[in-house]
Amino acid sequence: MVLVAALGCLLLAFLLGVVALVAKPRVTAAGSLALIETSYSVALPETAVVHSSPSWLRSIALRLSPAGVAQHLQRRLDLAGNPPTWTPDRVLAAKGLGLLLGGxxxxLIxxxxxxxxxxxxxAGAVFGFFLADLLLLNAGQKRQEKIRRALPDALDMLTVCVEAGLGFDAxxxxxxxxxxxxxxQECARVLQEMQIGKSRNQALRALTERxxxxxxxxxVSALAQAGELGVPIAQVLREQAREMRVRRRQRAEELAQKVPVKILFPLVACLFPAMFVVIxxxxxISIAxxxxNL
Known part of the structure; x- marks a missing residue:
């Protein structure tokens, strides 16, 4: 009886396992990549409450926008890092709302x-309609500037790790x-795409599009050429890190050269009138x- 009960339990466990495998949806590489793209494009925090945007506001913005505005807004959102709760539909709804409120x-004024x-x-309608675009453009420019400033240090760390014996992925x-x-964040996304099934060049090319x-x-172009020509990655990373440091120094010198020109206008507008009054x-008064008396 004990043996029969054990065999029955094994048979039941086997049947349950088969049912679970059959009922579980298959996860493919293409589906996983699409899931990553969706999660990055509509990433929401756990505590966020999702509210649907009014369709009539989106229709107003779509009527006043050129064709392909959704793809253009998605490109802007990618450059801005896909802020939480922001999608092309919500940006269009914000543009329509800004049009009405600005007008x-x-x-009233x-x-x-x-x-x-x-x-x-x-004037108010035009300003309100393009306010969301300006905010999105500003967020994208700030994020790209942060990436530009962090790139030399990241390349130095990448070079040190590769020369220490780690692979490029590690x-x-x-x-x-x-x-x-x-x-x-972009490096983590590249790693996720490579682990799912994309090649290194494809993941890095996708990075340049964002x-x-x-x-x-x-x-990225230097890495792709090095992979095609068989050049050691450590050598390419060393040269790229040196070039990035040179570019960072040149950018700092360029900004330093712009300082006198930027100071000139506040100096003329604020300091010179006071100096003229004092001198x-x-x-x-004496001349007067x-x-x-004359």
Whole structure:
């Protein structure tokens, strides 16, 4: 009886395992890559509450926007790091809402006359419609600047790890683990895509599509050429790290050369009038007294 019961339990466990395998959906490499793309494009925090945007606001923005605006907004969102709760539909809804609110506010400001009313309505509507685009563009530029500033240090760490004996994937994992910021997030995404099934060149090419940093594009092109020609990666990384340090120094010198020009306008507008009052003021008073006595 004990043997029969044990055999029955084994048979039941086998049947349950077969049912679980059959019922479980198969996960393919293409599906996993699509899941990664979706998770990065609509990444939401755990505590976020998802609210659907009104469709009539999106329709207003779509009517006033050129064709292909959704792909253009998704490109902007990729450059900005896909902020949480922001999707192309929500950006379009924000543009429509900004159009209505900006137009109403401009009409309130110019309510004194018909001409001012029309001018305020038009100016407020235009400003409100493009406000979301300006904010998104600003966020993308700030993120790309952070990537540009972090790239030389990340390349130095990558070079040290590769020269110490680690492979390129392991060195990239060290960079993603020991650094913070947008560049570390992009490195982690590249590693995920490589682990799912993309080749190294494909993952790195996808990285260049999500950035506008010319130095990063040059680095990816150098890695791709090194892989095709059989050049050691350590040598390529060393040269690229040296070039990045030179470019960072040149960029700092360029910014330092721009400082005198930027200081000139506040100096002329704020400091020179006060200096003129202090220096020429007593002489002007003396001249006025002499002329009045005459």
């Amino acid at each position: 109403g506010l401009g009409a 110019g309510v004194r006359s018909v001409g001012w009313l029309l001018a305020g309505l038009a 060195a990239l994992a060290q960079v993603a683990r020991n650094t913070a910021g947008p560049l570390a 950035t506008t940093v010319t130095e990063l594009r040059a680095f 020429i003021g007593p002489g002007a 007294r002499v002329l009045m």
